[in-house]
Amino acid sequence: MEQQAHFLTIATADLDAARRFYVDGLGWEPLMDVPGEIIFFQIASGLVLGFFLAEKFNADIADGSDRAAVSGLTLSHNVGDRDQVLSTVQAMVAAGGTILKTPRESEFGGIFNGHVADPNGVVWEIAHNPGWRIDPDGKVVL
Amino acid sequence: MEQQAHFLTIATADLDAARRFYVDGLGWEPLMDVPGEIIFFQIASGLVLGFFLAEKFNADIADGSDRAAVSGLTLSHNVGDRDQVLSTVQAMVAAGGTILKTPRESEFGGIFNGHVADPNGVVWEIAHNPGWRIDPDGKVVL
Numbered sequence: 001m002e003q004q005a006h007f008l009t010i011a012t013a014d015l016d017a018a019r020r021f022y023v024d025g026l027g028w029e030p031l032m033d034v035p036g037e038i039i040f041f042q043i044a045s046g047l048v049l050g051f052f053l054a055e056k057f058n059a060d061i062a063d064g065s066d067r068a069a070v071s072g073l074t075l076s077h078n079v080g081d082r083d084q085v086l087s088t089v090q091a092m093v094a095a096g097g098t099i100l101k102t103p104r105e106s107e108f109g110g111i112f113n114g115h116v117a118d119p120n121g122v123v124w125e126i127a128h129n130p131g132w133r134i135d136p137d138g139k140v141v142l
Numbered sequence: 143m144e145q146q147a148h149f150l151t152i153a154t155a156d157l158d159a160a161r162r163f164y165v166d167g168l169g170w171e172p173l174m175d176v177p178g179e180i181i182f183f184q185i186a187s188g189l190v191l192g193f194f195l196a197e198k199f200n201a202d203i204a205d206g207s208d209r210a211a212v213s214g215l216t217l218s219h220n221v222g223d224r225d226q227v228l229s230t231v232q233a234m235v236a237a238g239g240t241i242l243k244t245p246r247e248s249e250f251g252g253i254f255n256g257h258v259a260d261p262n263g264v265v266w267e268i269a270h271n272p273g274w275r276i277d278p279d280g281k282v283v284l
Contacts (some may be wrong), residue, residue, distance in 0.1 A: 005185040005217045006218050007218035009215070011215070032284050043145060046187055047187075057216070062243050070215065074151040091143050107201070113202075139185035139189030
């Protein structure tokens with residue numbers, strides 16, 4: 001199996017709240033928006049994040065269990081310095097996010113990060129990590 | 143806030159099981175492997191998937207709640223035809239995965255997909271979607 005993900009799909013209780021947060025609040029542009037079903041955003045080269053209405057998320061897996069509570073996942077957004085960590089967290093709060101951890105020096109050497117939940121409980125880490133970079137060919141260096 | 147994710151971090155109860163599944167079973171190459179803490183795999187241009195030991199995942203968010211149960215998330219891997227959906231699902235089962243949904247025509251026109259859980263319960267969709275492509279510049283077209 002090729003080492004590649006193409007979609008990251010998150011069960012979403014309130015699609016309208018997701019749209020208000022990402023589109024109206026953060027200025028993101030949907031790749032596709034199907035009201036009452038799914039909103040797609042491209043969040044990396046070749047990779048799409050989908051917020052999928054919870055009951056349809058369960059219906060698609062179709063194993064009879066309720067898998068729609070979002071837990072155990074963090075999406076990270078890296079920025080260029082510590083001030084941008086603070087300003088990005090502020091922008092997310094202004095858009096309707098909730099701070100889980102105010103930005104601080106993390107246990108991992110040199111990383112400064114904070115955590116914010118979107119209106120559906122999806123957790124974002126906003127981080128400055130001077131030991132991380134993306135090379136021009138897309139390869140990540142840690 | 144820029145429309146970009148750089149890391150996708152998943153709380154992981156059993157890192158050794160994750161290593162056996164992805165490295166030994168599927169042949170993936172870790173970007174970094176810190177036993178007892180985290181295993182990173184690059185899964186798209188500029189994007190890293192991290193399996194992070196559950197208690198450290200909770201400690202990093204540090205809001206006092208237990209957020210380590212993985213739920214509400216599907217990672218999708220697209221392949222070129224229906225036979226490759228079947229063979230990839232077989233390869234995941236051989237590596238220690240569990241089928242949640244045998245591959246079939248989905249409700250969404252033209253998509254043929256199946257769902258497999260990794261040993262920690264992380265759900266992968268394996269799909270053939272003839273309406274999806276990635277342009278040479280990395281832009282996804284649906």
